[in-house]
Amino acid sequence: MPLVAITVGATLAAQGALKPPKPQQVDSWVTEFLSSGSRAMGQARASQLEWATYLEATPDLSAREEKKWRKNLLKGWSKLGPLPFDKGDGFYWEADKRGRYIVGGKTKKPKGLLIAMHGGGEGSADASGAASMYASAAAENDWVMLAPQALEATARGWTDSGTEEWVWDLVEQARRTWDIDADHVILAGHSMGGYGTWTLGAHHADRVAALYAAAGAPTPIMDRETQAVIDIDWGVVPNLRNVPMVVYQSTDDPRVPPESNQMASRRIEEARQRWGGFEHYDYWQVDGRGHAAPPGGPSAQFARLPDPVRQAVQDVVVWQPVLDWKRQFYWLFWEHPSLDATVEARLDRDANKISVTIEYRAGTQDKGSGLAVLLDDRLVDMQKEVVVEFQGSEVFRGLPKRRLEVLVETSTSGDPGRQYVAKIPLQ
Numbered sequence: 001m002p003l004v005a006i007t008v009g010a011t012l013a014a015q016g017a018l019k020p021p022k023p024q025q026v027d028s029w030v031t032e033f034l035s036s037g038s039r040a041m042g043q044a045r046a047s048q049l050e051w052a053t054y055l056e057a058t059p060d061l062s063a064r065e066e067k068k069w070r071k072n073l074l075k076g077w078s079k080l081g082p083l084p085f086d087k088g089d090g091f092y093w094e095a096d097k098r099g100r101y102i103v104g105g106k107t108k109k110p111k112g113l114l115i116a117m118h119g120g121g122e123g124s125a126d127a128s129g130a131a132s133m134y135a136s137a138a139a140e141n142d143w144v145m146l147a148p149q150a151l152e153a154t155a156r157g158w159t160d161s162g163t164e165e166w167v168w169d170l171v172e173q174a175r176r177t178w179d180i181d182a183d184h185v186i187l188a189g190h191s192m193g194g195y196g197t198w199t200l201g202a203h204h205a206d207r208v209a210a211l212y213a214a215a216g217a218p219t220p221i222m223d224r225e226t227q228a229v230i231d232i233d234w235g236v237v238p239n240l241r242n243v244p245m246v247v248y249q250s251t252d253d254p255r256v257p258p259e260s261n262q263m264a265s266r267r268i269e270e271a272r273q274r275w276g277g278f279e280h281y282d283y284w285q286v287d288g289r290g291h292a293a294p295p296g297g298p299s300a301q302f303a304r305l306p307d308p309v310r311q312a313v314q315d316v317v318v319w320q321p322v323l324d325w326k327r328q329f330y331w332l333f334w335e336h337p338s339l340d341a342t343v344e345a346r347l348d349r350d351a352n353k354i355s356v357t358i359e360y361r362a363g364t365q366d367k368g369s370g371l372a373v374l375l376d377d378r379l380v381d382m383q384k385e386v387v388v389e390f391q392g393s394e395v396f397r398g399l400p401k402r403r404l405e406v407l408v409e410t411s412t413s414g415d416p417g418r419q420y421v422a423k424i425p426l427q
Helices: 010-014 023-035 041-056 063-078 127-139 163-178 193-201 238-242 257-275 297-303 402-411
Strands: 087-094 098-105 111-119 145-147 185-190 210-214 221-223 229-232 243-250 281-286 318-319 332-336 342-349 353-360 369-375 385-392 393-398 423-424
Touching: 010 393, 023 041, 023 063, 023 402, 041 402, 063 402, 087 127, 098 127, 111 127, 111 163, 111 193, 127 145, 127 185, 127 297, 145 163, 163 193, 185 193, 193 238, 193 243, 210 297, 221 257, 229 257, 229 281, 238 257, 238 318, 243 257, 243 297, 257 281, 257 318, 257 402, 353 369, 393 423
Parallel strands: 111 145, 111 185, 185 210, 210 243, 243 281, 353 385
Antiparallel strands: 087 098, 098 145, 221 229, 318 342, 332 369, 342 353, 369 423, 385 393
8 A cells, every 4th residue: 555644744733733533534544554564764654653643633542442453453464465475486576586585384374484594695695595404394393484585695694785674574474474473483594594593583582482593693793803702793682581592503613613602602691690581592502513404403403492482571671772663672662762772671560660771882872762661451550550760760650541553553563462552751
């Protein structure tokens, strides 16, 4: 559906000059909002914000109305369209022969979705290797497999040239195609695909059930003089606090030496001591396998963490944003995220209280704007007073309002685990 920008100024709504909209107007705005997608930017995002402003003129929702809207929003999302094809090997953009992906595994009533990421690097990108490596193991686990091919053959192909955005478009369309529960999305990959698993899994930890990285690691940070690994890339370890993960590494791997994964494992242990969590992190190190698949192949790696299910609602969330288009992470929302921040959010269920703190890297110029917490009955008791603290100071105390615009905003990925109905601004 084409975007239709609402041209009447949002200022009128803010001043209370707008009358409550008619049901058909609400339906139209909601449809346009959903069709704009979960990662809208530029004019598309401006239009979403305009529609949200108009939805602010609607009355607060009752619990019953919220339940009905949740169902209807997911139904509307499900009608946005499936994958271009659901079996075999082809191109997402067929006319341009661009965006290759291969479908395999169990394609009839699958219980989960496996995104299988290939290896490669500069000048090398071929989805067929990942497809042949992972298809049978996916079928064994009752998962449909999508093996996408990085849009550009670069050393960081999974995060370059729009590939990361496209992968998540594939995830959403695949979920619509096979009616896959959002709690059963798995990422796996070998070599550069292991890097992709680490990185995309961390960037979107709130959307995955488990990660299986083999013979690949997150980007290392090297000492200029000694070339020793001294750290790993920003935005990886903290985000993985709540995600089960199996990392395979051979100590004699000539292409991906163990130092990077070993450093990542040390950083995870340090993060565990600081924030808790990381309860299902499994570092599987062997010797004598070189750059080959793990002993027993992907099936053996999957068996170390069988039947993964995402836990969408977490009492503790730690987030280092790295993408300006990823505005929601679990129950945190940040309209303009700082890419130099570490956000820690904790829920005290007994006190019906949420506490949020931010730390910035030294020299940070852009501290972001529009940070908020999202609420619903899974997280807090909405019938009782809720307290929210930010940077040690109380910013809200009261009964949260159930708002349609918040529910619409958090429904754009068609994921019931990420739907929320109240928003408390922090910044």
